[in-house]
Amino acid sequence: MVRAIDVHVHPGCMEMAEASGKYAESAVKYFGLDPETLLMGMEDTAKEYRDLDMMAVLLAWDAESNTGLPRLTNDFIARNVKEFPEVFLGFASVDPWKGKMAIAEVERAIEELGLIGVKFQQSAQAFYPDDERFYPLWQKISDLGVPALFHMGTTGFGAYAPGGYGIKLGYSRPIPHVDNVAADFPDLSVICAHPGWPWEEEVLAIAMHKTNVFMDLSGWTPKAIPKSVIKQANRGLADRYMFGTDYPVLRPGYWVEAFEQVDFKDEVRPKILLENAKRILKLDV
Numbered sequence: 001m002v003r004a005i006d007v008h009v010h011p012g013c014m015e016m017a018e019a020s021g022k023y024a025e026s027a028v029k030y031f032g033l034d035p036e037t038l039l040m041g042m043e044d045t046a047k048e049y050r051d052l053d054m055m056a057v058l059l060a061w062d063a064e065s066n067t068g069l070p071r072l073t074n075d076f077i078a079r080n081v082k083e084f085p086e087v088f089l090g091f092a093s094v095d096p097w098k099g100k101m102a103i104a105e106v107e108r109a110i111e112e113l114g115l116i117g118v119k120f121q122q123s124a125q126a127f128y129p130d131d132e133r134f135y136p137l138w139q140k141i142s143d144l145g146v147p148a149l150f151h152m153g154t155t156g157f158g159a160y161a162p163g164g165y166g167i168k169l170g171y172s173r174p175i176p177h178v179d180n181v182a183a184d185f186p187d188l189s190v191i192c193a194h195p196g197w198p199w200e201e202e203v204l205a206i207a208m209h210k211t212n213v214f215m216d217l218s219g220w221t222p223k224a225i226p227k228s229v230i231k232q233a234n235r236g237l238a239d240r241y242m243f244g245t246d247y248p249v250l251r252p253g254y255w256v257e258a259f260e261q262v263d264f265k266d267e268v269r270p271k272i273l274l275e276n277a278k279r280i281l282k283l284d285v
Helices: 014-020 022-031 035-039 042-051 072-085 101-113 132-144 163-168 173-182 199-210 226-240 251-261 269-280
Strands: 004-009 054-059 088-093 116-122 148-151 190-194 212-216
Touching: 004 251, 004 269, 014 022, 014 035, 022 035, 022 163, 035 163, 042 054, 042 072, 042 251, 054 072, 072 088, 072 101, 088 101, 101 116, 101 132, 132 173, 148 173, 163 226, 173 199, 190 199, 199 212, 199 226, 226 269, 251 269
Parallel strands: 004 054, 054 088, 088 116, 116 148, 148 190, 190 212
Antiparallel strands: none
């Protein structure tokens, strides 16, 4: 029986390291990682989650226009989901600057490859979600009935480097950029990846105001989750939060163990770990 679904998992493999290039080095420093964790491979990742009775949502990556780096393709994600269906689920990624090609690729990834959402990292991809040039892409994702996941707040991508290697954090500010998309596409499920520091209050404000907005808790150890985020989960936003690690930055076993030591109400915990993801991602597991 599945006891949790990690909705934010980056494959720890050579393909992801190549897609990250020099930015991976900065993330290793930022998070204090052993570089070998970035290359552990998909079979070992599957075993780690299987042994914990968890499922994991693998995230594709395409920041090609801004970084010039190769993609971690939607086909790669789909192959691993097919190989390890008892463990892995998959989100597509497209580069919004690719216009009609991005729209066609989203449709292919969802309808042909069977992926169940679309992931964006605005600071790495260098775009504002509420730029109306990208609105046809949001409309296509909404029409396909899958969620769009947007990165919120700071990032280890380019951290501890001169000029952050050109990565600009403002692209990932929740208000107005994601708030405007959620308002203009009320049928689109919008997932805010990470609590969103230093703008966690903005993420909470959007979620409190718009019922199509959700949050994953990835990128933060449970003990470091801002108190305001925990407070709102216990007060009324319990149906909007999902468990995520930002793997391999954080490991699922450690995260869940630490989660038990944080002041979420007992009735809130199963929602965050499993129930909300099943509902929001339309899963039968």
